[in-house]
Amino acid sequence: MREIDDALMHKVRSQFAQIDECPQQGPRVFFENAGGALTLNSVVQTSTDYAAVPDNQGRDNVGSHELVRVITKAKDDMREFMNAKGGQFFVGESGTELLFRLIMNACLGTAKGGKVLGSTLEHPATRSACDRWAGIAGQQHVLIEHDDATGTILAEAYAKAVTADTVVATILHTSPVTGMSVDVAACARAIRAVSPECVIIVDGIQHAAHGGMDLEHYDVDGYVISPYKVFSRHGFGVAWISDRLSSLPHNNLINGPEDNWEMGTRDTGSYATLSDVVGYFEWLGEQVGGGATRREKFAAAAEAIKTQETILTNAMINGTGNLRGLKDLDNVIIIGGVDNPAREGLVSMTVSGVPSVDVVKRLNNDGIRTHLRKADHYSGNILDPLGLDGCIRVSMCHYNSVQEVSKFLAIMNEAYG
Numbered sequence: 001m002r003e004i005d006d007a008l009m010h011k012v013r014s015q016f017a018q019i020d021e022c023p024q025q026g027p028r029v030f031f032e033n034a035g036g037a038l039t040l041n042s043v044v045q046t047s048t049d050y051a052a053v054p055d056n057q058g059r060d061n062v063g064s065h066e067l068v069r070v071i072t073k074a075k076d077d078m079r080e081f082m083n084a085k086g087g088q089f090f091v092g093e094s095g096t097e098l099l100f101r102l103i104m105n106a107c108l109g110t111a112k113g114g115k116v117l118g119s120t121l122e123h124p125a126t127r128s129a130c131d132r133w134a135g136i137a138g139q140q141h142v143l144i145e146h147d148d149a150t151g152t153i154l155a156e157a158y159a160k161a162v163t164a165d166t167v168v169a170t171i172l173h174t175s176p177v178t179g180m181s182v183d184v185a186a187c188a189r190a191i192r193a194v195s196p197e198c199v200i201i202v203d204g205i206q207h208a209a210h211g212g213m214d215l216e217h218y219d220v221d222g223y224v225i226s227p228y229k230v231f232s233r234h235g236f237g238v239a240w241i242s243d244r245l246s247s248l249p250h251n252n253l254i255n256g257p258e259d260n261w262e263m264g265t266r267d268t269g270s271y272a273t274l275s276d277v278v279g280y281f282e283w284l285g286e287q288v289g290g291g292a293t294r295r296e297k298f299a300a301a302a303e304a305i306k307t308q309e310t311i312l313t314n315a316m317i318n319g320t321g322n323l324r325g326l327k328d329l330d331n332v333i334i335i336g337g338v339d340n341p342a343r344e345g346l347v348s349m350t351v352s353g354v355p356s357v358d359v360v361k362r363l364n365n366d367g368i369r370t371h372l373r374k375a376d377h378y379s380g381n382i383l384d385p386l387g388l389d390g391c392i393r394v395s396m397c398h399y400n401s402v403q404e405v406s407k408f409l410a411i412m413n414e415a416y417g
């Protein structure tokens with residue numbers, strides 16, 4: 001088992017901006033990583049450097065050549081990081097915009113009368129896009145119910161629901177509300193067993209910070225991430241699409257390159273930050289024992305991240321030192337169950353008799369940043385079936401420490417124990 005020890009944790013934390021302090025609040029523990037992970041210092045520097053560049057891509061001058069080199073390198077880095085053999089990477093306005101664009105083109109480019117299959121676990125970005133574009137393309141949008149008890153969905157559920165006329169399918173890699181992951185490769189296999197040509201699109205936005213992506217293994221056609229949730233910054237999203245999805249009709253300039261999915265001039269700085277992110281995962285992999293190849297280092301980093309996040313969620317649920325964990329606080333209910341192997345660094349909970357908004361406020365006042373999820377258009381799909389109008393989302397990342405969990409538990413024990 002690869003672990004992040006104290007000495008390495010110190011090095012890890014020193015690479016992230018605002019890790020201990022918020023410029024507005026002062027010292028605080030950051031357990032709001034599912035709302036946007038911390039930003040690498042290297043990303044902050046890169047963004048500053050590129051903000052000064054006036055040159056555009058595609059000109060015959062040294063400034064322009066450098067921009068093209070940087071974009072090409074970022075795409076190559078992402079290709080290796082996510083193990084994408086074919087297809088292409090491109091950036092868009094946000095994760096939501098890219099999911100809409102991929103799903104729109106997938107629906108419009110496949111057979112009328114077919115089915116578009118997704119699940120109730122999904123973020124509204126995919127559910128809404130499928131709902132709208134299946135309707136416009138003359139297809140039927142079918143939602144498979146997720147499992148309320150475990151807060152996830154199994155491949156068996158896709159296997160039962162998929163039909164030979166399923167032309168598009170969507171899969172959520174990890175839920176930002178329950179924190180539970182989905183076995184994407186198994187779901188894709190179940191779909192392809194019945195509908196081999198189905199265009200499969202994955203929302204990987206909540207999963208990306210946990211590392212360990214393998215597009216070749218998943219055998220899907222689209223995978224979208226939001227860089228601000230994986231140590232880069234706000235303002236753009238990244239998509240990978242297969243050659244098959246690339247070749248479907250899509251918005252493009254007349255007489256422009258046919259396989260271009262990029263819309264207009266790109267922000268080279270945003271691409272450059274992706275190389276910073278990939279470089280960070282590689283560095284972390286080296287620190288925890290690495291391996292000979294870059295892919296082996298990425299795998300080592302993912303394993304260490306998983307180990308650290310499991311240490312954190314176990315401490316939070318079961319207790320640490322003399323502090324009782326959430327499972328032993330009588331009024332606390334943990335969404336998705338106490339012992340759930342699908343959990344990725346996140347614990348969502350409610351406190352009986354106390355509105356979640358008050359718990360989040362109390363934690364905030366005591367310097368712990370968490371987030372209120374309401375049963376609204378973002379989280380109602382998960383909370384409504386549980387009869388909840390809200391919950392407290394506590395989302396961690398590998399750079400969080402057990403000491404930070406102790407601070408959180410001390411407040412929870414005192415206030416709600």
Ligand SMILES: Cc1ncc(COP(=O)(O)O)c(C=O)c1O
Binds near residue numbers: 175
């Ligand atoms: C799983 C998931 N999908 C989609 C989104 C939307 O991403 P973006 O904010 O980049 O549009 C989020 C953001 O919270 C998310 O967690």
